[in-house]
Amino acid sequence: MDNVVLHVADVQKSFAGLHALADIDLSVKEGETHAIIGPNGAGKSTLLNVCIGRLRPDSGHVVFDGENLIGKKPHEINQLGVVRVFQTPEIFPELTLLENVMIPVLAKRDGAFKLRWFRRFAGEKDVRIKAEDVLEELGLGSLIGGEAGSLSRGDKRRLELAMGLAQEPRLLLLDEPTAGMARHDTNATIDLLKKIKAKGMTKVIIEHDMHVVFSLADRISVLAGGRIICQGTPEEVKADPRVKEAYLGEEQV
Amino acid sequence: MNRISAVSDWILLVVFAAVILTMPVWLAPFGADYPDLMQKFAIYGLFAIGFNILFGLTGYLSFGHAAFLGVGSYTAVWSMKLLTMNVLPAAFLSVFVAGAFAFVIGFISLRRSGIYFSILTLAFAQMSYNLAYSVLTPITNGETGLQLSLSDPRVVDAMAGISTGRSLPSTNLFGVKMSGLPGFYFCAVVLIIGFFISLRIFRSPFGTMLKGIKSNQTRMAYTGLNTRPYLIWAFVISGMYAGLAGALMAATDPLAGAERMQWTASGEVVLMTILGGAGTLIGPMLGASLIKYFENIFSAFNDQTLNQIFDFVPDSIRGYVVELVSLFVGDGWHLTLGLLFMITVIFLPGGIMEGFRRIGGLFSRKKSNTPSSGAVSDQP
Amino acid sequence: MDAIFLQVLNGLDKGAAYALIALGLTLVFGTLGVVNFAHGAIFMVGAFCAVTFEKILTISTKVKDESITFFDAYKEVPILEAKFPVVGAFIVDYSVPFSLIVAVPVMLALGLLMERGLIRHFYKRPHADQILVTFGLAIIAQEIIRHYFGANPIPQSAPDIVAGSANIGALFGLGENVVYPWWRLIYLMFSFVVIASVFAFLQFTTFGMVVRAGMQDREMVGMLGIDIQRRFTIVFGIATVVAGMAGVMYTPILPPDYHMGMDFLVLSFVVVVVGGMGSLGGAVLAGFLLGILQSFASMNEIKSIIPGIDQIIIYLVAVVVLLVRPRGLMGRKGVMED
Numbered sequence: 013m014d015n016v017v018l019h020v021a022d023v024q025k026s027f028a029g030l031h032a033l034a035d036i037d038l039s040v041k042e043g044e045t046h047a048i049i050g051p052n053g054a055g056k057s058t059l060l061n062v063c064i065g066r067l068r069p070d071s072g073h074v075v076f077d078g079e080n081l082i083g084k085k086p087h088e089i090n091q092l093g094v095v096r097v098f099q100t101p102e103i104f105p106e107l108t109l110l111e112n113v114m115i116p117v118l119a120k121r122d123g124a125f126k127l128r129w130f131r132r133f134a135g136e137k138d139v140r141i142k143a144e145d146v147l148e149e150l151g152l153g154s155l156i157g158g159e160a161g162s163l164s165r166g167d168k169r170r171l172e173l174a175m176g177l178a179q180e181p182r183l184l185l186l187d188e189p190t191a192g193m194a195r196h197d198t199n200a201t202i203d204l205l206k207k208i209k210a211k212g213m214t215k216v217i218i219e220h221d222m223h224v225v226f227s228l229a230d231r232i233s234v235l236a237g238g239r240i241i242c243q244g245t246p247e248e249v250k251a252d253p254r255v256k257e258a259y260l261g262e263e264q265v
Numbered sequence: 266m267n268r269i270s271a272v273s274d275w276i277l278l279v280v281f282a283a284v285i286l287t288m289p290v291w292l293a294p295f296g297a298d299y300p301d302l303m304q305k306f307a308i309y310g311l312f313a314i315g316f317n318i319l320f321g322l323t324g325y326l327s328f329g330h331a332a333f334l335g336v337g338s339y340t341a342v343w344s345m346k347l348l349t350m351n352v353l354p355a356a357f358l359s360v361f362v363a364g365a366f367a368f369v370i371g372f373i374s375l376r377r378s379g380i381y382f383s384i385l386t387l388a389f390a391q392m393s394y395n396l397a398y399s400v401l402t403p404i405t406n407g408e409t410g411l412q413l414s415l416s417d418p419r420v421v422d423a424m425a426g427i428s429t430g431r432s433l434p435s436t437n438l439f440g441v442k443m444s445g446l447p448g449f450y451f452c453a454v455v456l457i458i459g460f461f462i463s464l465r466i467f468r469s470p471f472g473t474m475l476k477g478i479k480s481n482q483t484r485m486a487y488t489g490l491n492t493r494p495y496l497i498w499a500f501v502i503s504g505m506y507a508g509l510a511g512a513l514m515a516a517t518d519p520l521a522g523a524e525r526m527q528w529t530a531s532g533e534v535v536l537m538t539i540l541g542g543a544g545t546l547i548g549p550m551l552g553a554s555l556i557k558y559f560e561n562i563f564s565a566f567n568d569q570t571l572n573q574i575f576d577f578v579p580d581s582i583r584g585y586v587v588e589l590v591s592l593f594v595g596d597g598w599h600l601t602l603g604l605l606f607m608i609t610v611i612f613l614p615g616g617i618m619e620g621f622r623r624i625g626g627l628f629s630r631k632k633s634n635t636p637s638s639g640a641v642s643d644q645p
Numbered sequence: 646m647d648a649i650f651l652q653v654l655n656g657l658d659k660g661a662a663y664a665l666i667a668l669g670l671t672l673v674f675g676t677l678g679v680v681n682f683a684h685g686a687i688f689m690v691g692a693f694c695a696v697t698f699e700k701i702l703t704i705s706t707k708v709k710d711e712s713i714t715f716f717d718a719y720k721e722v723p724i725l726e727a728k729f730p731v732v733g734a735f736i737v738d739y740s741v742p743f744s745l746i747v748a749v750p751v752m753l754a755l756g757l758l759m760e761r762g763l764i765r766h767f768y769k770r771p772h773a774d775q776i777l778v779t780f781g782l783a784i785i786a787q788e789i790i791r792h793y794f795g796a797n798p799i800p801q802s803a804p805d806i807v808a809g810s811a812n813i814g815a816l817f818g819l820g821e822n823v824v825y826p827w828w829r830l831i832y833l834m835f836s837f838v839v840i841a842s843v844f845a846f847l848q849f850t851t852f853g854m855v856v857r858a859g860m861q862d863r864e865m866v867g868m869l870g871i872d873i874q875r876r877f878t879i880v881f882g883i884a885t886v887v888a889g890m891a892g893v894m895y896t897p898i899l900p901p902d903y904h905m906g907m908d909f910l911v912l913s914f915v916v917v918v919v920g921g922m923g924s925l926g927g928a929v930l931a932g933f934l935l936g937i938l939q940s941f942a943s944m945n946e947i948k949s950i951i952p953g954i955d956q957i958i959i960y961l962v963a964v965v966v967l968l969v970r971p972r973g974l975m976g977r978k979g980v981m982e983d
Contacts, residue, residue, distance in 0.1 A: 064487065090489030102487070104480035107473075115477050116488045118470055124491035127498055129462075129471040134270060136470065175488070326773045377967060380680055380772050384918050385967055388960035391911060395960075400953030528911065532780060539777065592792055600788035606781030610774055611766070 015042040017214050018063070018094075018183055023072030025058060032058045033069065034238045040183070045205075045215045047225045050235035056218045057099075059235070060185055063216075064096045065089045076183065087124045093182035099191060101168035103175070105161030109152055112160045112171060113143035113178050120179045146178040147171075150204065166197045173201075177208065184208075186217045190224050202227055226250075274464060281547065282457045289446065295558075300449045301517075302561050306554045307452035308513045311459045313537040313549035315506020318466060319499050320535070321544035324479035326383050328531050329370070329390030333363045333504040335397065335526030337511025339404065342411045342521045349421035350434045352443055352451065352516040356509060363508020364501050371500030375493065378482070390528055397523035410522035436516050448517045455513060459506060460550070466502070467546055475499055479544075507534075536602065540609050542616030551617055556602070563601055566594035647823050652940045658829040658898060660936020661836035662688075665891035666913040667920065667928035668843060669884030675860040675923040676880050679764055680772050682779040685910025686786040687885050690755065691748055691892025692901035693790055696799050698744035702737050739804045741897055748893045749886055756885025760878045783906065791903040798900035803828040828897050835894050839887060840929055846883075847925070856880055860923060915963040921976025931974055935959050 020038040024031070033055045040046045048056050061067040063074055065086045074081040081089055104112050117139045122128070134140070147156050150170050155163070160171060169189070176184055189205070190198040198221065205228055209215070219225045225232065225246075232249045234242040242252045249255055284291075285307070292298040316330055340362040341355035348354055374385040397405040405411055413433050422434075436443040438451055466472045474495050477485050485492050515521055524530070533556070541552025571587045571594070578586055593601045613620055670684050703723040710718040725733035736743060763782065767775045802808070807827035847853035859873055892901070899905065916935055920927030935958075941947060943955035954961075966973060 085491075086486040087489050087491045090487060096487055098487075102481060102484045104477050104484065106480045107476060111473060111476075115473065115485075115490075118474075119489040122470070124489060125494040127471055127494075129466045129469045131470060132271060132468050133470045133473045134468065179489070324773070326776065373964065373968065377971060380776070380922075381918065381967060381971070383773075383776065384914055385964060387911060388915060388963045392957040392960045395956035396953055399956045529907070535777065592789070597788055597792055600785055600792070603781045603784030603788060606784065607778055610778040610781065611763075614770075614774060 016040065017042045017077055018216070019073070019075045020059070020063070021073045021075070023059075023062060023069045023074065025055075025062060025067065025069045031238045033062070036072070036238075036240060038233055038240065038243075040214060040216055041231075042214055043212045044230040045209055045217060045228050047217045047219055047229035047232045048235055049219060049222075049225055049232060054235040055238040056235055057187065058238075060096065060187055060216075060218060063089075063185060064094060090119070090179075091124055093179075094185065095176045095179050095181035095183070096185040097172050097176040097187065097189065099187040101165070101172045103160045103168055103171055105159070107160055108157055109147060109160055109163075109171060110140070110143055110156040113147055113174050114139050116175045116179045117142050143178055146174045150174045150177075151200075166193055169193070170201075173204070180213075182214065184213055184215045186215060186219075188218055188220060190219070190221055198224065274468065277546070278457075278461055278464060281460055281550075285453045285457055286450070288453070289449070297558055297561065300445045302557065303449045304452050304513075304517045305557045305561075307449065307456040308510050308517075309534075309537060309553040309557055310550040311452075311456050311513065312507055312510035312534050313541070313553040314456075314459055314463050315503045315510070316534045317503075317538050317543060317545075317549040318463060318475075318506070319503035320538055321549070322467070322472060322475035322479060323496060323499050325375075325378065325496065325500075326535070327374075327386040327500070327503075328383050328528055328535070329374075329386035329388075329393075330503065330507050330534055331528065331530035332370070332390040332393040332526045333367055333507035334511040334514075334530070335393065335521070335523065336366050337363045337508030338515045338521035338525055339397075339411055339511075340508070341512040341515035342413070342519055343404075345419075345436065345515070345519055346411075346413060346417040347420060349419060349425075350427075350436050351421075352436050352438050352512075354421075355436075355516060356455070356512045359508045359512035359515075360505045361508075363511065364505040367501045367504020367508075368497065371497050371504070375496045375500060387528055387531075390526060390531055394523055394526040394528070397526060405521070405523060407523070410520050412520045436519050443516050452513050452517065455509065456550075459509065460546075464546060471495070471498070476544075533602075536606050536609075539614075539616055540605065542618030545616070545618040548616050548618040555617075556605075559601070560598055563594045564596070564598040566591075648944075651823050651825075652944060653937055654823075654825050654829075656937030656940030657933060658832050658936070659939065660933035661833055662891055662895055662909065662932075663913055663916045663936055664929045664932025665836055665839060666888050666909055667916040667932045668840065668925060669888045670913055670917050671920070671923060671925055671928040672843075672884045673881055674917070675925070676856055677760075677764065677768060677877050679767060680775045680779070681764070682776050682910065683759070683783040683786065684779075684884070684888055685906035685908070685913065686783040687752070687755070687888040687906070688892040688895075688909055689790065689901065689903065689906030690786060691752060691889030692896050692905065693794060693892075694748040694751055694889065695741055695744040695801055695893045695896045696794065696901060698747050699737075699740040699801060702740050741801055741803060741893065745890060745893055748889050752886045752889030753882050755889075756882040757878060759885070760881040764881060765874075765878075783910070787903050787906060794903065796903060798902040800900040801896035803831075803897035807831060832894050832898060836891070839890065843883070843887065844925070852876065852879075912959055915959055917973075919963050919966045919973055921973025924973065924975040927973055927975030935962060938962065 016039045018038070018040040020036055023033055023036040025033040036059060038046075038059075048059065050056055058067060062069050063081065065081060065084050065088070069082065072082075076089075076092060076094055079092060081092075081094070084092075104115070107115075111133075114133070114136070118136065121139060144153070144156065147153050150173060152167065152170060152174065155167070160168070163171060173186075173189065176186075186205075190201050193201065202224055205215070205217075209228065217225070217228065229246055231244065232242075232246055233240050234249060234252075234255050242249055242255050244252070288303050288306070289298050292303065297303070312330075312334060316327070319330075320326055337359035340359040341352075344355040344358045370386065370389045374382055374389065377385060398407055415431075415433065419427075419434075427434075436448075438447075441447050443451055474485070474490060477488075477490070478492050478495060482492055511521075511525070514525070534553075537552040537556050538549045539552070540548075540556065541550065542548030568587060568591055571590055572583065575583050575586050575590075591597065593604075609616065615622070666684060666688050669687075670681060673679055673681050673684070702725055704725075705721040706724045706727055707719040708722045708727055710720040723733065723737055725737060727733070759782075763778065767778060810824040810826045811830055812824050847857055855873070855876060859876070895901075912935075913932075916931045917928050919935065920929070920931030938958055939955065942958040948955055970976075
């Protein structure tokens with residue numbers, strides 16, 4: 013069980029002399045849900061961006077399942093099974109929901125490029141069934157023919173989650189999956205993420221909402237000022253005085 | 266339902282083919298049933314359909330596609346000079362050469378997107394145009410344009426024992442002369458094949474990926490797709506269409522000039538595509554035909570014909586009316602074109618097809634939306 | 646040495662035209678976020694302001710030719726000269742510089758009208774739409790000019806006093822054969838003055854400060870509650886006037902015809918891209934640089950080594966610059982990244 017899937021070692025990143033990330037060491041084990049928390053500007057998003065190839069760190073390694081991710085292009089990292097769900101819903105607004113989800117499924121099946129210009133997209137039965145299942149599971153089943161751009165913000169975020177899940181990633185990176193959601197939607201998302209967890213998918217979650225964090229995370233890393241100041245189970249993190257000082261003090265837990 | 270939309274595509278294709286092939290019949294009442302004009306409809310329709318695969322699906326606005334058209338024309342004429350007057354080898358060679366040329370330009374230009382891409386394609390097209398006029402004169406015959414001559418070797422024809430005699434040979438398809446109506450039918454068949462391929466691309470996984478690129482290119486990368494080869498292929502395919510259109514021009518009239526490569530010619534195909542409706546299947550064909558039709562009508566007017574038309578207007582103001590209208594017709598046809606350009610972009614960015622949809626929407630508002638039937642967008 | 650110096654000079658006046666057009670293009674692009682394909686047409690309309698003005702001044706009347714005494718001969722003389730022999734002849738002679746007085750208000754009005762009537766509605770539209778709609782406008786302007794002035798170039802002459810060439814060589818202690826037409830020198834000086842004025846205006850006035858801030862971050866300036874809209878209109882007007890004046894003053898160098906706008910537009914766009922979208926300094930620098938490069942490329946010595954290079958040099962430079970330095974020579978990060 014103690015298989016390390018994602019290993020972040022000694023990662024440094026600075027912007028114009030400002031240390032955004034310093035000496036980051038992080039291990040994510042297979043099947044666990046690892047939460048990264050920290051005050052605003054602590055470097056959470058930067059860390060996530062380093063993991064998916066959007067940013068290149070100044071030094072250090074990011075190793076996923078024995079493969080060094082640094083220097084790899086975003087699509088190569090995705091093809092390895094690392095999938096990110098964004099904070100601002102990144103969808104294909106002009107396409108239908110079904111197409112939105114079929115594209116990632118097809119990308120997983122056919123790879124980064126395949127010139128299939130003669131087959132019918134709609135005729136890819138297995139892809140279609142898979143996409144419909146995922147949409148159904150996320151409660152978007154009744155909307156599959158609609159244009160994605162006309163969805164509500166909450167539904168857009170669910171659609172993006174569906175696009176991520178449809179690829180059956182080996183590692184799912186979630187950037188504040190409940191930010192800007194109403195309480196009722198938040199709870200629905202927590203339930204959904206719990207369901208995924210039961211299937212054994214490895215996840216890294218960046219989250220502000222402590223309620224979400226403590227109901228999902230197996231382990232938590234606390235980031236402050238670009239450094240990891242504490243790592244451990246939710247109970248350990250709760251009890252750590254440094255965390256209280258840096259972060260928890262600001263908010264009611 | 267899957268099968269239903271597949272069937273509806275076949276119906277669309279059959280209707281399209283029928284409409285194109287019966288042009289000589291139904292265009293007669295419009296006075297547009299003569300072969301030269303119908304050839305233009307088919308050739309520019311093909312050009313626009315190909316351009317639409319790039320611009321309509323990916324949103325990348327190329328301002329240099331006329332260069333591929335020009336290259337196609339030159340290749341075809343050379344094929345006729347060196348090999349044979351048969352148009353088939355000319356067409357294949359043109360597609361190949363234009364495709365290779367498009368690959369080189371696309372490979373470089375597609376390293377940028379947005380307006381930079383437009384400027385890069387424009388720069389390449391202008392370079393080709395300028396070179397065709399200057400140093401490449403041995404290949405392009407400069408300002409005069411490339412033409413057939415009696416001293417051309419025509420190796421294949423010579424081997425087959427076809428002698429040209431004392432007059433210039435005419436283009437043919439295994440003996441059938443490619444002027445007049447047979448020429449139109451040849452272009453029409455090529456157009457229908459081109460439309461069929463475009464239809465398949467639109468409905469294919471490849472086409473859907475291109476739509477994804479237009480919609481949200483960054484997301485495509487984070488979905489595990491390498492957008493670059495998709496874009497390059499789209500660029501090359503549309504370049505091949507342009508090359509084929511150029512070959513058809515040479516097939517119906519065997520000469521090629523550099524002015525076909527000028528960037529205003531690139532602008533014209535952009536206009537055809539957006540006027541009909543970029544990203545729709547039949548919009549480009551519609552736009553191309555309309556523009557060529559009106560060009561034909563409008564540019565034929567002169568002051569004399571105008572005076573006849575406005576005969577009913579009192580003499581005192583007829584002069585002014587004719588003066589005003591003559592701005593837009595005859596040599597002034599380009600003014601109308603520019604006006605059309607602006608009106609389309611301002612009021613109908615989706616083109617004529619968008620207009621049809623809006624009108625259709627007024628009537629079908631009451632029908633309930635059936636969500637599942639359109640889950641994979643299949644609009645014509 | 647002389648030859649090189651001469652080529653630089655020859656390149657400068659063309660470069661000046663590129664720089665003046667590119668300056669307006671960049672200004673409009675940087676502040677309004679609009680890609681204006683009609684900017685070349687504005688240059689062309691400016692040139693035709695000079696043509697029109699000269700045509701009006703030289704409306705002629707028949708006057709008895711006194712020099713012919715054997716019979717009654719008549720010659721055509723501009724009414725102006727016939728009525729006011731000294732002043733009239735002077736004005737006709739100086740028609741090009743004088744037409745600036747007419748061109749500036751005309752161009753300003755044209756610019757304001759264009760911005761209010763059309764450009765404003767395209768701020769938020771995709772760049773492709775902006776390109777297309779202004780391209781359409783450019784065609785219209787071009788065709789109207791062609792309708793009224795014909796397709797042939799209409800030569801304009803510089804005032805007699807500067808009709809000859811300046812012996813620049815002697816001035817700089819170089820060979821006697823380095824001569825340069827006076828008018829081109831004037832054009833160069835004129836462009837320096839205009840460019841300097843635009844920069845000074847942007848640098849030292851509060852208006853300019855707001856505009857520059859707007860080029861950095863449009864939304865931020867909007868949030869400050871400054872009426873950015875009105876300023877944008879004025880910026881567009883300035884760009885129009887600059888291009889129009891450039892057109893007027895260029896007429897003695899290149900006889901204007903209806904498609905000169907398009908020719909210059911394509912090149913000026915390349916100039917803007919090479920200089921860096923949104924960088925005013927870059928546009929000016931690249932304008933002069935490419936003008937000089939083009940002039941060198943058309944030297945026979947160079948052409949014999951690389952045939953045809955003079956035809957493509959500018960585009961070639963643009964391709965290389967875009968690939969090596971995507972943001973152009975002086976482009977800033979964050980401007981037009983996608």
